[in-house]
Amino acid sequence: MSMIQPEPAGQPVSPFVLPVTQPPDRETLAGWQRYRLTRASFQPAPRLTLADYRRLSPRRKALHDLHRTATHVNLPLLETPMSAAVDRLMRFRMQNNALKTKASTQSGLMVSGGGFQGKTETVCDCAAAFEDFLRDLHQELNPDAVAGTRDLHAPVAYVQTPVTAKPKSVCEAILDFFGAPIARGATLPQLCRLVRASLRDHGTRVLILDDVTRLKMHREADQDALDLMRGLMSMNVTLVLVGVGIRQSGLLTGGHYDAASGQWRFLPRKDGKSYFNDEAGTQTDRRFDLIDLDPFRYDSPARIAAWTSHLAGLEDCLRLFHAEPGMLTTGDMPEYLFRRTQGVVGLLERLIEDGCAAAIDNGTEKLTVSLLDDIHIDLRDVPGRDPQAGEIPEVPQPPRPAPAYKRGRNTVFDDRGPASSSSAS
Structure with a gap:
């Protein structure tokens, strides 16, 4: 790519410029909103014929090449038969849960697949479209806003599972999304109450926990973290777990497949432990739809x-x-x-x-x-x-x-010089 030269007088400058900000950080409320509003805003380079391109000045050629490169690294999210199936099931699950008025544990969703198969982008795009729908339905207002407060409306929350997940670190990651203050030395019950309050006050309907297979079921702390995630289902949110190879990860241990409903069912813990002290939530088994995003x-x-x-x-x-x-x-x-x-x-x-x-x-x-x-x-x-x-x-x-085989040189007729005195007799 040639260096960009000064533009001759009288010629317009290409409207394309390099992005001045980093990609949105979806793990914060402000970053998620910027992602939702700008996810389809990129304008690809215009289609020029080679003849039109050759008539451009050196500067405009360089700018157009830069815009073409940006177009190729920002390819749109194309629907595939596999992603369409995930989108359809996720839309149904989010919509059905949002319409429920009875106090019961809501069904969740697990999206599994290999690395680089577009799980996160598919799930985030579907959740962002659902948030667009909810905001339009309620004129950008939180229908469950607490009187006298001005909490930001956050129908969707996106959180990445910490690499070394523990119940406290999972709670802290959720609170970090909302920018909620965390008291130093807060106990797990206090963090759980903060999570409950943040999800309720922000009107959150969908909670996405990405990279959930970072949990290792042979570690007790990770088992407790997974139990905490399941407990979130009793908080009137649709829990969406995204991970690589969920079927083989051990996350389904303790659950059984219900052929009648097509869902995985997880019974409450035998010791009745609930991080959220929600007795109603422990009376209903937690259910997940599991769908694979295959290549x-x-x-x-x-x-x-x-x-x-x-x-x-x-x-x-x-x-x-x-x-x-x-x-x-x-x-x-x-x-x-x-x-x-x-x-x-x-x-x-x-x-x-x-x-x-x-x-x-x-x-x-x-x-x-x-x-x-x-x-x-x-x-x-x-x-x-x-x-x-x-x-x-x-x-x-x-x-x-394979490297080409080089045949060795024939040395039969090489002159090796006079024979040594030891061999001459």
Whole structure:
């Protein structure tokens, strides 16, 4: 990419500028609201023909290349058959719980899947859309506001499970979202009361706990933390747990699958322990829907067609001058891309993103197998991911060609000089 040169007089400057703020921190109330309001606000680069591009000044060319790169690293969240199923179930669960008026434990939802499969983005986008609906329904007001108070309305709260989760640290993470003051040396019962008050006073209807499989069920503190999370279900919120490989993580230990309702049921603890001292909540078993957000498959005509359709959607978002129709969907490219990513949408986006940057840099302006063969995906240093919890998947890399065998030189006729005196006799 060339350096940006001064703009000649009389030519308008491209409206695109680099973002001046960091991506929204969804783990705070202000950050979540900024995410909700701006999640679809990015404007991709305009589509220019190569002839139009060549007529631009050097500065405007550089700005347009920068805008194209930003477009490729901010690809929209495309719906897949798997994410559509998660979205549908989650919408039904949130809506049904929000309409309940009886005092009973509300059913929750567990969203499972591998790393980089779009679980967090799918869940957050669905929850943000639900909050948009609630705010529009109530004219931006909290229908359950406490008289005489001015608490901010927060229909959705998003919290990441601490890496070393304990009941107190989980409570503190929830309170940090609301910016609630935490007294130094507060006991667990005091923290639980603060959590209850924050969820109630802010009108929270949905609580998302991400990376929940960081809990290790062989640790007693983690078992207590999970019991606390289940106890949150008696607080009139829809609890959404998101994690990698929930079925194999041990989180379902102590529960049983109810074929009649299609839900996992968890009975109250035998010792009657409840962090929230909610007797009504302990009388009803806690229920979860469990749904898997799987990667794409490539083992049937229907699944191959779904994969190809997803590639077509990505292809339509790219801004490469020599990209021909079918660049990602014809020939060996669909099978190649599946082999490189195993159908994981996050790995696919990373491969396409890096490939487009290379295509712009070297001037080829299109994606080819030979170009993508030189792209290696390295996820070892991705921030905010816990490899021990399976949050970083295995990344297939392109096979490296074996080094060419070099035949040794024939030395039969080499002149090795006169024989040594010891051998001359």
